[in-house]
Every structure is written in C-alpha cells, then in structure tokens.
Amino acid sequence: MLRPTSVAEVVAAVRAAAADGAALHPVATGRNWGLGSRSPVRDGATVLDLSALDRIREVDVRRGYAIVEPGVTQGRLATRLTGTPRIVNLTGASQNAGVVGSLLERGVGLQRGRTEDLAGLELVLADGRTARTGWWPGTGRTAVRPHGRGPSLNHLFTQSGWAAVTAATVRLLPRPDSVRVLPVLLDEGQLERGVESLRGWTEQGLIPPTTKIYDPVAARTYGTPGRHLAHIGLAGDADLVRATTEIVSGRLRDTDCGLGPGPAHAADPWVQHAYAGGADPNDTLFLRKTGHCARCLDQARGLLLFLPIVPFEGEAVRRAAALTRSCLVGRTAAPGITMNVLDSEALDHVVTLGFPPEDAEAVRDAHRTLDRLHESFAREGFGVYRTDIDHPMTPTGPGPDTAVRDLLGRALDPHGIFAPGRH
Ligand SMILES: Cc1cc2nc3c(=O)[nH]c(=O)nc-3n(C[C@H](O)[C@H](O)[C@H](O)COP(=O)(O)OP(=O)(O)OC[C@H]3O[C@@H](n4cnc5c(N)ncnc54)[C@H](O)[C@@H]3O)c2cc1C
Incomplete structure (x- = not known):
C-alpha cells in the first residue's frame, strides 16, 4: 500500500x-x-x-x-x-x-x-x-x-x-427552505399497485424522483418491520412542501392507491436531518443501519451488496424480490432490499447480504448467493449499475460500447496500470 x-x-x-x-x-x-x-x-x-x-x-x-x-x-x-x-x-x-x-x-x-x-x-x-x-x-x-x-x-x-x-x-x-420526509406504508396485499402509484406521482412531478422504498427487512431500520416502507423526500420552498404534503396526504386516504400513511417514527428527525444535508458527527443513521462504526465495519460484519437496475413497475419489483429469495444459498439470511427511485423509469436496488465473517460456511453461502444473484438477474435482463470486485464484468459479456471502450482504454491507460480488472 x-x-x-x-x-x-x-x-x-x-x-x-x-x-x-x-x-x-x-x-x-x-x-x-x-x-x-x-x-x-x-x-x-x-x-x-x-x-x-x-x-x-x-x-x-x-x-x-x-x-x-x-x-x-x-x-x-x-x-x-x-x-x-x-x-x-x-x-x-x-x-x-x-x-x-x-x-x-x-x-x-x-x-x-x-x-x-x-x-x-x-x-x-x-x-x-x-x-x-x-x-x-x-x-x-x-x-x-x-x-x-x-x-x-x-x-x-x-x-x-x-x-x-x-x-x-x-x-x-x-439549502432548501423546508425539508419534509413523508413515511408511507405500502399495502402488502397490493404491493404492485403501491409501486405504480409512486411511479405515477413521480412521472407527473407530484413527488421528486428521490423516493426510497424499503422492503420489510430493510424497513426494520426505521421501525416498521414486516412492512414495505417508502420515504418521500420533499424539499424546497416551504409553501410548496406544505402544499405537496397536503396533496399526498389526501391521496393516501384513498385505499385504492395501495399506499397509506406511515408512523412518524419511520422518518424521525435524523432522517429529516440527512435529507437536509445535515452533519452528524455521531453517524447516528449509519450506526442504526449497520450496528457498527465506520472504522469497525470491515472487521465486524460480513457484507455483500448486489446492485441491479429494475424497471419502476410493480410487477418488476415483485419479480426482483422473488428472484432474490430464490437465490439464497444455505443459511444466508433474507437480505434487506432498498429501492432508490432514479427517475420515473428506473429503480436501483440495493440488496444487502449480511453474514458473520468468522463463520466460514456462512461466508461461502453468502458469496455463492451473490454469484447466483448475478447469474439470475442477468438472465432476466436486469443489469447491475455498480459492481463488486468478484464480479467486475457482468456475466452477459461484451456490451454495445465495448469497441469504443477498448479504444479509449488503450489510449488512456495502455499498460493497464490502474485498477486492472475492476471495470
Ligand atoms: C449501510 C450502507 C449504506 C450505504 N448507502 C449508500 C448510498 O446511499 N449511496 C451510495 O452510493 N453508496 C452507499 N453505500 C455504499 C458505499 O459504502 C458508499 O458508496 C461509499 O461512499 C463508497 O466508499 P468511498 O466513498 O470510501 O469510496 P472508495 O472506496 O474510496 O472508492 C470507491 C471506488 O472508486 C474508485 N476510486 C476511488 N477513489 C479514486 C481515486 N481517487 N482515483 C481513482 N479511482 C478512485 C475505486 O475503484 C474505488 O474502489 C452504502 C454502504 C453501506 C454499508
């Protein structure tokens, strides 16, 4: 080093x-x-x-x-x-x-x-x-x-x-005049409908393209285990934030939208603070998410991320969750899935596999699960948007831009000094 x-x-x-x-x-x-x-x-x-x-x-x-x-x-x-x-x-x-x-x-x-x-x-x-x-x-x-x-x-x-x-x-x-993160619960009986409603609101500009949807495992961090939770982040002019909150709250009263209001604790002041760009020297949310400080995490916890892009559609979200479950090997625990809205077309999924790093069998199972996730999602056409060091290339092989990439790579780093194999 x-x-x-x-x-x-x-x-x-x-x-x-x-x-x-x-x-x-x-x-x-x-x-x-x-x-x-x-x-x-x-x-x-x-x-x-x-x-x-x-x-x-x-x-x-x-x-x-x-x-x-x-x-x-x-x-x-x-x-x-x-x-x-x-x-x-x-x-x-x-x-x-x-x-x-x-x-x-x-x-x-x-x-x-x-x-x-x-x-x-x-x-x-x-x-x-x-x-x-x-x-x-x-x-x-x-x-x-x-x-x-x-x-x-x-x-x-x-x-x-x-x-x-x-x-x-x-x-x-x-710096926005006002920040409000609305906690919203998805109706488990009509999950697809809830996702479609969020998509529609995003498409039409009612809510910004920054919503996060947490599956029931990921939602534990925010105190709504067993339920899909969404955070709708509103930020900007105070009147606009207030008016949008009112409109969204009104729509949540309609049970047909597949969504309902979440408890206030699911978007507590630390969540609001993060959306407002606030400094947090105690790293409160990170500790809550991982149970460890940034310095300790690599030693204390086994952690693998799988990061596919999934269409912002109810059916695709359901399919991605089922596919994830079908990939679990051995004792690998159900991962938490956070879905970040990128725009009204796409959600990036953060699938978090946790495992005890001292248990060789658990480590092997988690890595095998990750391999299977890469293989299965690629087969269904869900590409990844960020890779890990064990899967530097997607299994689908060369893409449409391979020729230009090779040309530029040879020009900029002809001897492959930097991060060989990474991208
Ligand atoms: C609980 C949790 C939540 C997370 N939430 C998010 C999230 O919301 N959003 C998100 O994006 N990520 C998230 N992550 C993933 C990740 O931890 C972050 O993206 C983190 O910021 C990346 O680490 P870093 O900034 O230290 O980058 P580094 O590890 O320093 O760099 C990342 C990579 O970039 C390249 N690189 C870095 N610096 C240079 C350089 N100077 N020159 C050339 N190449 C370079 C290298 O390939 C390097 O491996 C999360 C992780 C956890 C555990």
Missing part, C-alpha cells in the same frame, strides 16, 4: 508503477463496503490510498461548488457548509465515507444521483501527466456547467479506472 500526501507524490507513484509495469489500485476513503472496500480485484496490485489528500481546497457557496480531495468525507463537507445557503447531496452511507469515491462509483445520494454532483476532475494519467476535465473555476467561467462545450469528459473517468483522481469540483445544492 502507498499513501501519498500530495499530488506530486501521486505523480511519482504513477511514474514508478509505469516504469515497473506494476498495477495500482487507487482508493479514496476506501469505504466501498459490500463491493470490496479497498481491496483490488487482482492479487499483487499496490493499493494507492489517497485518503491523506484530504483538503477541502475551496468552497464557493454563491456559485455552488466545492473543490475536494479524495480523503474528504461527506460529513466533513456537510460540517463545513453548516449555516451556509448550500448543502451537499449526502448518501445513505456513513458520514465518514468519501465524496470523491462515491462520485467515481456513480453512487446514489438522497437528493439525486451522485453523477449530477460531478462538475470537474483533476487527474494523474497513466503516463504521470496531470490533467483536468469538466468545469473548474477560472476567468470567464462563472456559472458551473459540468458539460461546457465539446466532448464531455468527466464520465470517462467514473467507473473506468483510467486515471488516479486527485481532486474533484463538486456541485452543491441550494
């Missing part, structure tokens, strides 16, 4: 690896839990731990961006923004998880996909050159526009492993 403390040291590490034909596996805060954390895909790679590059280089709350290095955690950025007119789009992971890592993995935040937060990247390329993509502050570049004009290059470096990222310009959201 190498732990550089400056961009110059990253450049030196990359040049040395290029000269030796060695492999580097860059990580930011290394909390890619359930997907391999900081482990490389292949043995023998050197982990390039960039967590010591941990400066918040700049914050501009007027124009709405922050320039952060890979070691900056989302909790630190949230703390820095306390009392300002801006917030960071927090994810549901720990406050001690990073900002840059989840951007590069194309993670999901509470307000929107993390891809929307990415404005610019600072890179060390495979030949040791430094470069920038996307939007950076400077003369004549006042409003933050990630795509600018010409080819839009930021996302060549997300989920690609074609460079080491030493900083990112992250877009900040306006």
Whole structure:
C-alpha cells in the first residue's frame, strides 16, 4: 500500500508503477463496503490510498461548488457548509465515507444521483501527466456547467479506472427552505399497485424522483418491520412542501392507491436531518443501519451488496424480490432490499447480504448467493449499475460500447496500470 500526501507524490507513484509495469489500485476513503472496500480485484496490485489528500481546497457557496480531495468525507463537507445557503447531496452511507469515491462509483445520494454532483476532475494519467476535465473555476467561467462545450469528459473517468483522481469540483445544492420526509406504508396485499402509484406521482412531478422504498427487512431500520416502507423526500420552498404534503396526504386516504400513511417514527428527525444535508458527527443513521462504526465495519460484519437496475413497475419489483429469495444459498439470511427511485423509469436496488465473517460456511453461502444473484438477474435482463470486485464484468459479456471502450482504454491507460480488472 502507498499513501501519498500530495499530488506530486501521486505523480511519482504513477511514474514508478509505469516504469515497473506494476498495477495500482487507487482508493479514496476506501469505504466501498459490500463491493470490496479497498481491496483490488487482482492479487499483487499496490493499493494507492489517497485518503491523506484530504483538503477541502475551496468552497464557493454563491456559485455552488466545492473543490475536494479524495480523503474528504461527506460529513466533513456537510460540517463545513453548516449555516451556509448550500448543502451537499449526502448518501445513505456513513458520514465518514468519501465524496470523491462515491462520485467515481456513480453512487446514489438522497437528493439525486451522485453523477449530477460531478462538475470537474483533476487527474494523474497513466503516463504521470496531470490533467483536468469538466468545469473548474477560472476567468470567464462563472456559472458551473459540468458539460461546457465539446466532448464531455468527466464520465470517462467514473467507473473506468483510467486515471488516479486527485481532486474533484463538486456541485452543491441550494439549502432548501423546508425539508419534509413523508413515511408511507405500502399495502402488502397490493404491493404492485403501491409501486405504480409512486411511479405515477413521480412521472407527473407530484413527488421528486428521490423516493426510497424499503422492503420489510430493510424497513426494520426505521421501525416498521414486516412492512414495505417508502420515504418521500420533499424539499424546497416551504409553501410548496406544505402544499405537496397536503396533496399526498389526501391521496393516501384513498385505499385504492395501495399506499397509506406511515408512523412518524419511520422518518424521525435524523432522517429529516440527512435529507437536509445535515452533519452528524455521531453517524447516528449509519450506526442504526449497520450496528457498527465506520472504522469497525470491515472487521465486524460480513457484507455483500448486489446492485441491479429494475424497471419502476410493480410487477418488476415483485419479480426482483422473488428472484432474490430464490437465490439464497444455505443459511444466508433474507437480505434487506432498498429501492432508490432514479427517475420515473428506473429503480436501483440495493440488496444487502449480511453474514458473520468468522463463520466460514456462512461466508461461502453468502458469496455463492451473490454469484447466483448475478447469474439470475442477468438472465432476466436486469443489469447491475455498480459492481463488486468478484464480479467486475457482468456475466452477459461484451456490451454495445465495448469497441469504443477498448479504444479509449488503450489510449488512456495502455499498460493497464490502474485498477486492472475492476471495470
Ligand atoms: C449501510 C450502507 C449504506 C450505504 N448507502 C449508500 C448510498 O446511499 N449511496 C451510495 O452510493 N453508496 C452507499 N453505500 C455504499 C458505499 O459504502 C458508499 O458508496 C461509499 O461512499 C463508497 O466508499 P468511498 O466513498 O470510501 O469510496 P472508495 O472506496 O474510496 O472508492 C470507491 C471506488 O472508486 C474508485 N476510486 C476511488 N477513489 C479514486 C481515486 N481517487 N482515483 C481513482 N479511482 C478512485 C475505486 O475503484 C474505488 O474502489 C452504502 C454502504 C453501506 C454499508
């Protein structure tokens, strides 16, 4: 493992690896839990731990961006923004998880996909050159526009492993005047109907495309075990939030919509605080979800994530749940499933397999379950949107963009220095 403390040291590490034909596996805060954390895909790679590059280089709350290095955690950025007119789009992971890592993995935040937060990247390329993509502050570049004009290059470096990222310009959201997370229970007898109602409300703009649906196992975290729970996050102008709350509450009284109001404790003040981009030094929600602190999780708990994209349709949600159950091997406990609305077409599913790490048989069963999930979902045409180190490629094989990818990969990292096998 190498732990550089400056961009110059990253450049030196990359040049040395290029000269030796060695492999580097860059990580930011290394909390890619359930997907391999900081482990490389292949043995023998050197982990390039960039967590010591941990400066918040700049914050501009007027124009709405922050320039952060890979070691900056989302909790630190949230703390820095306390009392300002801006917030960071927090994810549901720990406050001690990073900002840059989840951007590069194309993670999901509470307000929107993390891809929307990415404005610019600072890179060390495979030949040791430094470069920038996307939007950076400077003369004549006042409003933050990630795509600018010409080819839009930021996302060549997300989920690609074609460079080491030493900083990112992250877009900040306006601090909403009002935030309200509505807890909603789905009627177990007409689950499909409930999902379809949420889809319809999303399609027509009644609710934002940020709803989370928790299956009965995942809903335990919020005190509604045995029931599907949804969190509808409303944020913005106070009158609008109030009016939308009234409209949604009215619709929930109609039993035909397959939805009903949930108990207030299912979206308690900590949930509301997270949607409001609030800092939480005690990591309250994360402790509640996992039972462990961010530093302890890798040792204390076996955890595997399976992350397929499923159409935002009642029938597809039912099918994905049945498919998941059919894949369980041996003593593997029923996983929790969180469904994140991405837009009115798609839900990303987070299927969380937990197991005791000291029990070899349980470890084997959980990994076998994960293999089966990959195989079964691929057979039904549900692709994954984020991969783990044991399943770096989807089993469906080459995709429509393989030729262009190969071309770019050969140009940017011809000797495969960065994260070989990862993407
Ligand atoms: C309870 C729980 C809840 C979670 N909730 C969410 C959620 O709501 N949303 C979500 O997206 N995820 C979630 N996760 C998954 C995961 O923990 C987070 O996405 C986490 O932020 C990723 O870890 P990190 O930020 O430390 O990234 P890292 O582990 O540092 O990086 C992730 C990957 O990005 C690449 N990478 C990182 N930094 C660099 C770099 N500088 N240069 C080149 N490549 C790099 C590498 O491939 C690396 O493996 C959750 C996990 C748990 C356990």
